Amino acid sequence: MVKCKYLYIIILLIVIGTNSCGTGVAVDDLPDRATFANDIAPILQKNCLPCHREQGAAPFSLASYAAVKKRAKTIAKVTQKRIMPPWPADPTYSHFVGEKVLSDREIAIIQKWVKQGAVEGDQKYVYRPNAIERSNIRKPDLVIPFDSVMMHEGDLDRFFISLSNVSLPKKRFISALEFVPTEPGLVHHANGHLLLYKEGSKRMPRRPRRKMEARSEMNSDLGSLLEMQADDGSLPTRIHSAFNYLPGVQGIEYPNGIGAFEVTKDFAAVMNDVHYGPADKTVVDRSVLNVFFTDIAPSRVLSELMLGTNGVSKIVPPLVVPANKVTKHTTRFTIPEDISVLTINPHLHMLGKSFLAFAVKPNGDTIPLIRILRWNFNWQYFYTYKTMLRIPAGSEIVAVAEFDNTSNNPWNPNRPPKAVSERWDSGGASMRASDEMFQFIITYTLYKKGDEFVSLEKK
Ligand code: HEC
Known part of the structure; x- marks a missing residue:
C-alpha cells in the first residue's frame, strides 16, 4: 500500500481564490481607533505576508504601511468577501497548521480601520524576518538554483527537466525542502527527486547544471538523468518525489526529526517535469530549491x-x-x-x-x-x-x-x-x-x- 516517501514542500501561487462563509459581524470590543501598527499589521503578518511579500506568490507585497495603505479599500473588500486570504478548507470541519481564516472580529477591525482613514499609529510595526524572505519556513540553510527558463509571450505549455549538483563539506540531515518559483503564476506543477552519491564514489560534482526541454510531460529523458553514474560506475541512491509543487502549496518543516533524512556529501536534485505556461508576456523564471538542515537525527520515516x-x-x-x-x-x-x-x-x-x-x-x-x-x-x-x-x-x-x-x-x-x-x-x-x-x-x-x-x- 505504501510508496515510501519523504514529503516536503514548497510554496504557493496564482490567481484569485474564493471562499465560502457568511460574515456575521456581530462584534463588540473593537478598538476605538484602529491603527496599522497595533491592529492591522499583526493580522497581515500571519494571514497575508506568506504570499504578499517580495517574490511571494502574490503579485504585490503588503510588507509595509505604505503598500497596505495604497490598497486599503481593496483589502477591505476582499477580506470582507473572504476572497483573501485564500483557504478552501472548511474551518468548521477540521483544522490545520497555518490555517488562514480571518475571524469576524479581524474582518471588522480591517473595515473600521479603512473607514477611519487607514492610519499608521504612533509606533512602527516591524515584520518578522521570515515574512520578507523567499521562504515560508525560515531562512534556508542552502539554496539550490535550477537553470533559468525563459517563457516568451504566447508560449503554450512547456515542460522542463533540470539537474543541479551539490557538494557539501560533510553529510547532513535534511528536515525540509521547499521549491520556490520566481514566476509562480507560470509554474503549474513540479516534482523532484534526489540522487545520493555514496562517499568516495567520486561523483563529478563539478559537472555543470543541465536543463532539457521535455518533449512531453511523461518524459523518457528523465531516466537518463536518474541513472547518472558516479565516476566509479556506481549508481546513486534515489529518493523519489522528495519535493513537490502545486499551486498554493506552502513549505513545512516537521519537528523532532520527523520525516528528516540523511544526504551524502555529494548529491543532485533533479526537477522532473516543471510545467510552465501558457505565458502572456516574456519572463524568466529562476526557480530554486530551499534546503533546511537539522542536527536532529531522522526519527520517523514517512x-x-x-x-x-x-x-x-x-x-x-x-x-x-x-x-x-x-x-x-x-x-x-x-x-x-x-x-x-x-x-x-x-x-x-x-x-x-x-x-x-x-x-x-x-x-x-x-x-x-x-x-x-x-x-x-x-x-x-x-x-x-x-x-x-x-x-x-x-x-x-x-x-x-x-x-x-x-x-x-x-x-x-x-x-x-x-x-x-x-x-x-x-x-x-x-x-x-x-x-x-x-x-x-x-x-x-x-x-x-x-x-x-x-x-x-x-x-
Ligand atoms: C496563498 C497566497 C495568498 C495569501 C495568503 C493572500 N493572498 Fe492576496 N493574493 C494572492 C494572489 C496570488 C493574488 C492575485 C490574484 C489575482 O488578482 O488574480 C492576490 C490578490 C490580492 C488582492 C488584489 C485583489 C484584486 O481584486 O485586485 C488583494 C487586495 C489581496 N490579495 C489582499 C490580501 C490580504 C489582505 C491577505 C491577507 C488577509 C491576502 N491577500 C492573503 C495570494 C495570496
Missing part, C-alpha cells in the same frame, strides 16, 4: 498513500464527466494498520466542485479529514494537521468529489462544455489541467503511542 487516480483505490463511478452534467464520485480504502496522519492533499482539476474526506473507524465513529465546499483549482494546499492524527487499523478512508462540467463553472476550460475524463498516457494518468483527476494523498507514519499529542506546528 510514507504516502494515494487514493483515486493512479492510486490504490478505484473511483466509483469511473471518472467520466459528461458535458453539462454535475457528477459525484467516491473512492474508498481500508487501512490495514494503525497510522498517524501528518499531511493530506486533495487534488482535482478545473471541473472540481467540492471535496470531502473522512475515515470511518471499525466501531462506526467518523474522523473528519477535510471538507472543501467550493473547490478552487488555484489553491491546492498540502494541509498539515496541528497534531498527528491517528487512524486505527481497519478504518475505511472515504473521499468524495463533485465535478461541475456545466457552463456555470467559471473554470470550465471548454465553452461549450464537452465530456472530460481521466486520460492515460504511457506513464499513468495525464496531468494536463484540461483532463480530470481525483486524488487524495495522505502522508503518514506508522502509529506510535502518544502520537496524538505530537504537535506539528512550528515552535
Whole structure:
C-alpha cells in the first residue's frame, strides 16, 4: 500500500481564490481607533505576508504601511468577501497548521480601520524576518538554483527537466525542502527527486547544471538523468518525489526529526517535469530549491498513500464527466494498520466542485479529514494537521468529489462544455489541467503511542 516517501514542500501561487462563509459581524470590543501598527499589521503578518511579500506568490507585497495603505479599500473588500486570504478548507470541519481564516472580529477591525482613514499609529510595526524572505519556513540553510527558463509571450505549455549538483563539506540531515518559483503564476506543477552519491564514489560534482526541454510531460529523458553514474560506475541512491509543487502549496518543516533524512556529501536534485505556461508576456523564471538542515537525527520515516487516480483505490463511478452534467464520485480504502496522519492533499482539476474526506473507524465513529465546499483549482494546499492524527487499523478512508462540467463553472476550460475524463498516457494518468483527476494523498507514519499529542506546528 505504501510508496515510501519523504514529503516536503514548497510554496504557493496564482490567481484569485474564493471562499465560502457568511460574515456575521456581530462584534463588540473593537478598538476605538484602529491603527496599522497595533491592529492591522499583526493580522497581515500571519494571514497575508506568506504570499504578499517580495517574490511571494502574490503579485504585490503588503510588507509595509505604505503598500497596505495604497490598497486599503481593496483589502477591505476582499477580506470582507473572504476572497483573501485564500483557504478552501472548511474551518468548521477540521483544522490545520497555518490555517488562514480571518475571524469576524479581524474582518471588522480591517473595515473600521479603512473607514477611519487607514492610519499608521504612533509606533512602527516591524515584520518578522521570515515574512520578507523567499521562504515560508525560515531562512534556508542552502539554496539550490535550477537553470533559468525563459517563457516568451504566447508560449503554450512547456515542460522542463533540470539537474543541479551539490557538494557539501560533510553529510547532513535534511528536515525540509521547499521549491520556490520566481514566476509562480507560470509554474503549474513540479516534482523532484534526489540522487545520493555514496562517499568516495567520486561523483563529478563539478559537472555543470543541465536543463532539457521535455518533449512531453511523461518524459523518457528523465531516466537518463536518474541513472547518472558516479565516476566509479556506481549508481546513486534515489529518493523519489522528495519535493513537490502545486499551486498554493506552502513549505513545512516537521519537528523532532520527523520525516528528516540523511544526504551524502555529494548529491543532485533533479526537477522532473516543471510545467510552465501558457505565458502572456516574456519572463524568466529562476526557480530554486530551499534546503533546511537539522542536527536532529531522522526519527520517523514517512510514507504516502494515494487514493483515486493512479492510486490504490478505484473511483466509483469511473471518472467520466459528461458535458453539462454535475457528477459525484467516491473512492474508498481500508487501512490495514494503525497510522498517524501528518499531511493530506486533495487534488482535482478545473471541473472540481467540492471535496470531502473522512475515515470511518471499525466501531462506526467518523474522523473528519477535510471538507472543501467550493473547490478552487488555484489553491491546492498540502494541509498539515496541528497534531498527528491517528487512524486505527481497519478504518475505511472515504473521499468524495463533485465535478461541475456545466457552463456555470467559471473554470470550465471548454465553452461549450464537452465530456472530460481521466486520460492515460504511457506513464499513468495525464496531468494536463484540461483532463480530470481525483486524488487524495495522505502522508503518514506508522502509529506510535502518544502520537496524538505530537504537535506539528512550528515552535
Ligand atoms: C496563498 C497566497 C495568498 C495569501 C495568503 C493572500 N493572498 Fe492576496 N493574493 C494572492 C494572489 C496570488 C493574488 C492575485 C490574484 C489575482 O488578482 O488574480 C492576490 C490578490 C490580492 C488582492 C488584489 C485583489 C484584486 O481584486 O485586485 C488583494 C487586495 C489581496 N490579495 C489582499 C490580501 C490580504 C489582505 C491577505 C491577507 C488577509 C491576502 N491577500 C492573503 C495570494 C495570496
